[in-house]
Amino acid sequence: MSTVIINSLEELEQYEGQDLGISEYHTITQEQINQFAAATLDFQWIHTDPEKAKAESPFGATIAHGYLTVALLPYLWTQVAQIENLKMQVNYEIEALRFNQAVTVNSEVRLRAKVLTVKNLRGTAKARIEVIMEVKDAKKPAFSGIITFLYHFL
Template sequence: MSTVIINSLQELEQYEGQDLGVSAYHTITQEQINQFAAATLDFQWIHTDPDRARAESPFGATIAHGYLTVALLPYLWTQVARIENLKMQVNYEIESLRFNQAVTVNSAVRLHAKVLTVKNLRGIAKARIEVTLEVQDAKKPAFTGVITFLYHFL
């Protein structure tokens, strides 16, 4: 894993159509799941009750909230690409997000990212990024989709 450093709109445009690589693996713990449940008020037992999940769920353990895995995008994205010289970055859009597989507690996930398009909107970069959240040792990813960031460079 090596982080791509991008300093300008022109540099970002050079990565259009290119695979940028992957982040480091991040292990999702029960503590993180519980904190996300508290933050979102989503205390469904499949996420927060390890004993019941072990006994009753088809996964044999608690699972991360799907939106918890999505919420990891900014953290993991900065490991793939570091965008420098910014006034501001805006999360603009998520397209075609598909959850493909549950992520059980203590699973390690990483982000795989590819720049699809970069458009210059009067000096603001609109970057569409194909994202895949891979689960270590799993055949299917946790999710796939396309995220769009707006980058306001200095």
Template sequence: MSSITIRSLRELEQYEGQELGLSGYHTITQEQITRFAEATLDHQWIHLDAERAQAESPFGGTIAHGYLTVALLPYLWTQIVHIENLKMQVNYEIESLRFNQAVLVNSDVRLRARLLSVKDLRGIAKARIEVALEIRDAKKSAYTGVITFLYHFL
């Protein structure tokens, strides 16, 4: 895993249409799932009750919240691309996000990213990025979609 360093809108444009790489793996633990449940007030048993999830759910154990896996996007993205000379980054849009497979507790996930397009909005870079959250040793990704960040460079 190596990250790309981008220092300007022009440098970002050079990667348009390219696969940018993979993040490192991140293990989703029960503690992280529980803390996310507390933060979001989503206490559904499939996330928190290991005994019941093992007995009753089709997954055979607890699973991460879908939105927990989405919330990992900025953390995993910064392992792929390091942006310098930045005043601000804004999460702008998520397009056609599709959850393909549940992420079981203690699964390792990583982000795969491809820069679809870069648009210059009067000096602000609008970057559309195709993403897939891969699960180690799984055939299907946890989700796929397109995210858009706005980069306000110095």
């Protein structure tokens, strides 16, 4: 799994319609879940109480917040593609985000990405990327959707 290096709008346009790659696996720990709960003030027991989750949850363990898995996008995206020579990058949009299954604590997740479209907006690239967060040894992904980045190249 090698990272694609993209240095310009023209290079990014060459990947339109192509799979870019897959990130490395990342393990979601209880500590990370707890830190996310603290940051978002979402302390629902299904996320933060391992004993109760083991006894009462249909998943048999705590689960990551759905938005925690989404928040991992920037980290995992940089393992798939490094966009260089930028003045600025802006997260612009998330379309059709669908959570497909819960991610239990200590699951390993990775990101699969495909460039759907690249539009040149007067020198700024508007890139729509299909993203799928896979869960190791699971049939369904954690989520799927389309993210849009605006890349302001030098």
